Amino acid sequence: METTRVACVSCGNKILPDTAARNNGLCGVCERKRAKLAAKAAMDNDILIIRYADEFSTLREMTRDVVRSAFLDLERLCAGECLYGLCIYAYKTVGGPPVFCGSTLAGFAKRESKLRADTELHKMLPNMPVQKIVFTSGKWSPYEWEYEAHRWSDFRAIVDYVENIAPKQDDNSPNELHAMALAAYVASLYDLDQENLFARHRQLSSLVLFCSDCESSDREWYQHASAKFLNPPEFFNIFYNESVVFDAAEEEHNRELLGDECQRRFNTYLQLVGRKSDGG
Numbered sequence: 500m501e502t503t504r505v506a507c508v509s510c511g512n513k514i515l516p517d518t519a520a521r522n523n524g525l526c527g528v529c530e531r532k533r534a535k536l537a538a539k540a541a542m543d544n545d546i547l548i549i550r551y552a553d554e555f556s557t558l559r560e561m562t563r564d565v566v567r568s569a570f571l572d573l574e575r576l577c578a579g580e581c582l583y584g585l586c587i588y589a590y591k592t593v594g595g596p597p598v599f600c601g602s603t604l605a606g607f608a609k610r611e612s613k614l615r616a617d618t619e620l621h622k623m624l625p626n627m628p629v630q631k632i633v634f635t636s637g638k639w640s641p642y643e644w645e646y647e648a649h650r651w652s653d654f655r656a657i658v659d660y661v662e663n664i665a666p667k668q669d670d671n672s673p674n675e676l677h678a679m680a681l682a683a684y685v686a687s688l689y690d691l692d693q694e695n696l697f698a699r700h701r702q703l704s705s706l707v708l709f710c711s712d713c714e715s716s717d718r719e720w721y722q723h724a725s726a727k728f729l730n731p732p733e734f735f736n737i738f739y740n741e742s743v744v745f746d747a748a749e750e751e752h753n754r755e756l757l758g759d760e761c762q763r764r765f766n767t768y769l770q771l772v773g774r775k776s777d778g779g
């Protein structure tokens with residue numbers, strides 16, 4: 500016995516009445532498309548929700564206080580030397596310790612001559628100009644800086660705090676807590692800059708502030724997004740041009756990351772920065 504087929508209300512293809520009844524008149528293909536778009540819309544709305552505003556504010560303050568004292572200590576150690584870069588770097592795992600790194604112009608000069616003489620490294624990166632190697636592996640690689648993980652044990656309380664944040668019941672994202680923490684570190688550097696803590700280095704050596712996320716797929720966008728947020732455009736441009744590895748595959752990779760959920764959640768939290776707190 501022949502069943503009379505009906506037209507899909509979206510694409511017009513003939514389908515079984517059962518299918519139409521099950522899918523509100525849609526064929527299987529159109530129904531899957533609709534479900535996918537609905538899921539994306541739900542995700543887009545969810546990204547705008549801030550579940551950890553209190554935790555963000557606490558983490559921002561804690562990090563600010565620890566970094567302030569680490570910076571003052573570092574400045575004493577540098578004894579008049581100019582810092583050109585300061586960085587907070589975190590790890591992908593929530594609860595991974597953020598650490599604080601700094602580098603002086605004199606420190607970079609030392610690394611530069613070493614890197615220029617490092618023929619083994621040049622062989623490993625045959626397509627990269629030596630100048631680029633010097634910038635990416637020396638000048639803008641906080642993991643190589645002379646003040647790496649400065650006073651790291653002071654950050655233990657921050658680690659403990661982040662590790663003990665209880666996930667909210669409606670948080671189904673593996674990224675929101677992490678994105679919140681990444682944004683809080685940026686906010687803390689922003690606050691210290693507003694205090695004019697870095698003024699001397701800003702003036703004398705175009706000090707660039709940024710954050711990094713060690714060894715994770717968030718590293719590239721996080722470095723650039725934080726540097727863009729924290730620095731005057733002309734300082735950001737120096738950092739961007741010198742720290743980017745111009746490689747087509749990498750550029751493609753970066754473009755993919757631009758749509759990343761973690762980055763979009765990070766941007767949502769960053770909107771809290773600069774807003775004056777209530778009750779003042």
Ligand SMILES: [Zn+2]
Pocket residue numbers: 507508509510511512525526527528529530
């Ligand atoms: Zn259809």
